[in-house]
Amino acid sequence: MYRLNIDNDGDNLTDIAFSWVFSSPASDGSQTYSFFNTDDTKVEYNASEPVNDRERWTDQFVHLLGHTGGYSQEEAVAAIDEHGLLPDVLGFDPSKPAAYPNGRTFTEDVIDIGVAFLTKNEAPPTGLQPHTDTLDRFPYLGDPHPAAT
Template sequence: MSHHLSGPNLRSPMDDARLDLTDLFAFTVPGGRTVLIMNVHPLAPAAGAAFHPDAVYRIDVDMDGDDQADAAFSFVFSPAVDGRQTATVYWATGAQARSQEPGGQQIFTDVPVALGRDPHVAEAGPYLFSAGLRSDPFFADLDGILKDFQWTGVDWGADKNVLGIVLEIPSDELCPDPVIGVWARVSVRQDGRLKSVDRGAHPSLTAYFNADETKQTYNEGEPADDWATYSRPWTEVLRHTGGYDAHAAQEILRTVLPDILRFDRNQPARYPNGRSLTDDVTSTRLAMISGGKVAGDHIGPHTDLFLDFPYLGTPHPDPATG
């Protein structure tokens, strides 16, 4: 899977779907604008339909290539009461961007979260924001992958939902340089402190590369430490799964370590240069781990996406309620 169920034993971190990062997207749209999307909560609303009120959902932005956050967008949510919840969005820069705590300028305050079919779009000057239940854009023949690449032709994500966090801002206001790096993180407050329980940028890394006993450590880590920590064990994974020699494996890993999604906004978004909602990341990752022996899973992108904000499709009915 992409980044769904990124805790041990193919479960959500802390067994709480609200804390489960599923995907990160970064692309541009006409008018010189950058879109950042962070999806969480696989299988919503079957496992509930609200963001965690003690969590900080966060998108970090590296503007100078040093693998450190130079800007950070933090999203915090009120408790859900009678099916209603609100969101507040912070934009921090500089030293504040490297703190796990939400800080900086509040660019949206107490925006209603859309927990039904229709999105709620908030505007604040040139910024657009929406959070709530949406269809999951991730597509893959998951059963076929689990059956040693005996393809079923069934898209696991065709009827699934997530909770989406969508932000659109003028590209120059985010960063004048067209090249940025982004990653997402979910932290939850415990005993008065924030603990990172999930993080990622590139799709399907932890599913293929991290053993259960290392997933928590990975989720707590910082991208700046990724190469030193994971290049050697992940090289061994590629040697085993794809027959790579050490040099070839490390060359491949340079595209995903550190786990920061690089995006040259002067070029079209196409993974691994950013990521659009229709990029076939499953086939890309299968080809990578197999040394090209498995070219893809023959599943195409979803057709329920919107051409304009908030881009994510209308949520599917809850199977429990029809």
């Protein structure tokens, strides 16, 4: 699983550092990062059961959204609900098209989606387009490109 770490040591968006780290459920916590947690809370967050996420983490998520996007408490709770962030489980309804927040497609730019959400669209998606030469089956990677001569 990948989680995005946002290190918010300051009181505005310029004081925030972003990083991605892979973690497995069996990791020791030193490599686990989440969207809204600090070094002090990431181990607890990654070890917790999703059923408890809303009660345990809503206040922290609301606080961070206030800093990153200027969300009011009401706006933050509504955005958390709209994006289905708590519990931290990516749902999928096969009767609907696959696209975030209903699952994800291989080519979705989830970083752009996440940063736009965090900043209340002050940092909107960049429009970066995915590769078009991917396969429609695992491992999805397209054929290697020929070496430049």
